[in-house]
Amino acid sequence: MATTANEDYIKTIYALESSGQRASTSRIAQRLDVTMASVTGKIKHLAAAGYVRHTPYYGVTLTPKGRKLALHTLRRHRLIELFLVKTLGLRWDEVHADAEVLEHAISDKVLERMYEYLGRPEFDPHGAPIPAEDGSIKELTGVRLSDLPSGARSRVLHVSDADGEFLRYLASIDFTIGTAFTLRDRAPYGGPLRIRIGRRELDIGPDAAERILVCPS
Amino acid sequence: MATTANEDYIKTIYALESSGQRASTSRIAQRLDVTMASVTGKIKHLAAAGYVRHTPYYGVTLTPKGRKLALHTLRRHRLIELFLVKTLGLRWDEVHADAEVLEHAISDKVLERMYEYLGRPEFDPHGAPIPAEDGSIKELTGVRLSDLPSGARSRVLHVSDADGEFLRYLASIDFTIGTAFTLRDRAPYGGPLRIRIGRRELDIGPDAAERILVCPS
DNA sequence: AACAAAAATTAGGCAAGCCAAATTTTTCTG
């Protein structure tokens, strides 16, 4: 029942719900790059199997069973990303696609070995929390860099793993997970944010700032 | 074109050819645990795609293209087995099933990283040679333990990875790849072979001895 | 050589996943 396709749909629905969006047919279709017809068909199947509740012409919500599968898959994805970075030395911007495939292929046994090998980690290379085996997950209590008040001291908490180019950009300016910095000020009218990291000064565009989660400290 | 199913069929045909058996519909079906009808259908597809030549009512042979795919898949399988043993500490008897799945899922990039991480190894945990990237493979020049003359000094070269129980048995008597030993003698009428390893003496049944490849030295 | 058994193939069907095109429902807009 938990095929590759099913897990991908469930993960997408979970991501939409987590970001406060309605899991509508069109949004699922867009994220998975399939047609709406395919989504409607799959939704019926997932509803019959008890993973989602479906309100026709509105969208779906995960059942507890669906939520559990989503977190199980997310745990696999994030552990695999971390393993690829830590063990094989891949960069944080190039592990997403591999993890997307391997999360459906690796056995529970191998996954638990990876978990132990990595020292029971809590976060993946992008700062995202790794769900526990029981399906519990730590919520990230951060704010968007774009919402940070001027003068605040903070550190980088999380960036999405989905956009490799953005990750390469952040790596190129050495603005990675855990980096401590001070927000000097922001230029008016959508101008860049001026950031100080130790002795180094940095400008970050407002669009980038919206995609970076930070932890005020 | 190189789907999971295709790669599994090609691997099976390669294994049959390598062991000098005709790759007939029935033998392929038996090894893959599918019906002969399924094999006939798949064979037509593989023949049309240029991986095999098909002689109806007789069997198939690999084309150079098919052989290349077989060796490519075998390389992946064996590297993954070794990686699981070396890096994650799995036992040699429990890696086959995982490798069987992962060989179809791991990207070339990750595989090459594993190859480098392992120090460009030449053999898998069961002594089988790992095909090179260009598809070349070292032939094992060994003899079956059952064919070894009495009194010969030798070492364990290779055992098949397919039978976990047999591998556990060999591990339990500490008769693993590379173990040096002397064949004392063999009991008549299909009796056991008496083996000496250092100071230790061991009896090995004739059926087991047929499945162990050794390297006289 | 003739017949039975074994091996192989063909024919027809099913499930998963996808698609395009047609239709229905909802939402938006003037």
Add this chain to the structure above:
DNA sequence: CAGAAAAATTTGGCTTGCCTAATTTTTGTT
């Protein structure tokens, strides 16, 4: 609120990969 646009669904069709049952070909036996 009426009509248009957008969203969702239905219908029918395609491919992969498997199955059972029926048929054909080969092989083995007397």
